Amino acid sequence: MSRRITRDSVTWMLYLQLSAFGFFLYGFGPSVPLLARDLGVSDAQASLSGTALALGMLLAGLGGARLSRRLARTTLQWAALSLLGVGAAIYCAGRGVEVACAGALIAGFAGTVVINTTTAALAEHHGEHAAAAISEANGISVAVGLAAPALLGGLRLLGLDWRWGLLLLLPFIAVIRFAFGRVRLRDTRDTTADSAGRLSSLPRDYWRAWAVLLACATVEMCMSFWASEELRSHTGLAAGTATMAITLMLLGMVVGRLGGARLARAVPADTLLLASLSLNAVAFTLLWLSTGPVLALTGIVLCGLGMALQFPLTVTNAVHASAGRPDQAMARVSIGESLATGLGPLTLGLLSGAIGIHRAFLLVPLLLTVAGLGVAVRRTAEPVVNS
Structure with missing residues (x-):
């Protein structure tokens, strides 16, 4: 079977939407030790933000099917990306572990919704070429994520606040929305079913x-x-x-x-x-x-x-x-x-x-x-x- 896929506007929109979460995720991990030093807390205390991120992911996994039945895919995806930006902003603005954990929880929930929606939409959109498209999407997401630790570390070396590197996620989401705001994904609310047994x-x-x-x-x-x-x-x-x-x-x-x-x-x-x-x-x-x-x-x-x-x-x-x-x-x-x-x-x-x-x-x-x-x-x- 040919592995060639058609990279149309829907495909590129989904690639970049997934990459937005990739940027946050691969910047979030290296930010935890930096956060610990800035807040003057132990590594274990700072790691609680990772636990909060995971809790948000778990909540999205348990409740995402209900959201997909109530909201059109396009609406759900853009809402999740906006919420991802909110979570990232709260995480970066926090001057305490509790606030950072709240932001991480929100970002984890929103990012998992983005992953699930992107994977489902790519699979449906590309049919027999779904595996190639999903693999390519994840590769591009990691490639975009490369920039995050480089930005965070570079800012730290320059004596600047590393948080500004992670906050570049917000204009990135805005650019994606501006470029693909009129692109629509197929509405699957009538056919989506919660198959978790x-x-x-x-x-x-x-x-x-x-x-x-x-x-x-x-x-x-x-x-x-x-x-x-x-x-x-x-x-x-x-x-x-x-x-x-x-x-x-x-x-x-x-x-x-x-x-x-x-x-x-x-x-x-x-x-x-x-x-x-x-x-x-x-x-x-x-x-x-x-x-x-x-x-x-x-x-x-x-x-x-x-x-x-x-x-x-x-x-x-x-x-x-x-x-x-x-x-x-x-x-x-x-x-x-x-x-x-x-x-x-x-x-x-x-x-x-x-x-x-x-x-x-x-x-x-x-x-x-x-x-x-x-x-x-x-x-x-x-x-x-x-x-």
Whole structure:
């Protein structure tokens, strides 16, 4: 089947709408250590903003279907993007953890609505080419997200307030609205149904795949939130430089996600996932053992490359293992993502307060090992699934 897709105005609008949340999300993680220092609070206290973000994502996953039945897709998407801007503004304006958490919760809720609406609209709009369009959308979203940690770190190095970098999200949303304000998505209010059934209705193999997804998502969130602090404390990089270094990790993810599509068509999903986890483990070892910036930054780039395909591959495995219930499978995927976002960085932050960030970061290879074992169990339980 040809993988060529038609990038019309609807497609580009959806790509950029998803990228708006990508900009916030990939700027939010590196901002947490900066927030902790500005507010004079511990890493664990600052990590509560990540928990609030995850709670917002969870609430959107649980209640998003009702919104999609009551609002037209176009209205819902623009409302969610506006709310995302409000959440980002509250997060940046907050001079206390409580206000920052409120902004993060709002942004998490709104951003998840944007993700769900974008994915559903792209799938419907592109039909047989949906997988290619959704993969490309996520790659572009990460590419746009590259700018966020670079801006935050650059402002910090210049002695300016890093918050102005994250607040560029607001004019970005305004530009998208101005350029695509007349573009309409198909109204699906009459056909949208809440297909989330009971947890026990999904097959056992689905939950094996879900557990692997949870472990991989937690690795990505821990790296996004705390890799800059590990670089700062263990290699001596300045806080602003360490924050900007997260851009290199995202660059690795962009290259891996956009370039890995061809591999995914030729290599079984579980085989490629094991290779991805192995590369991630080797790269993390390089990062963790390095005391100088050159090798550590090399490890950061390779970590991004290793993580790049983990989300699309684990989602593919989960959907394939859902026994023909993809909507229900994706609803549970959203819950897994929110758990990873909320519990992963918070756990690492708590460990950091107790034993230091360097030793606390050993949580990452532990999670990679759990994910690898989960893939191995799946491979023995059923035939390998091609993505």
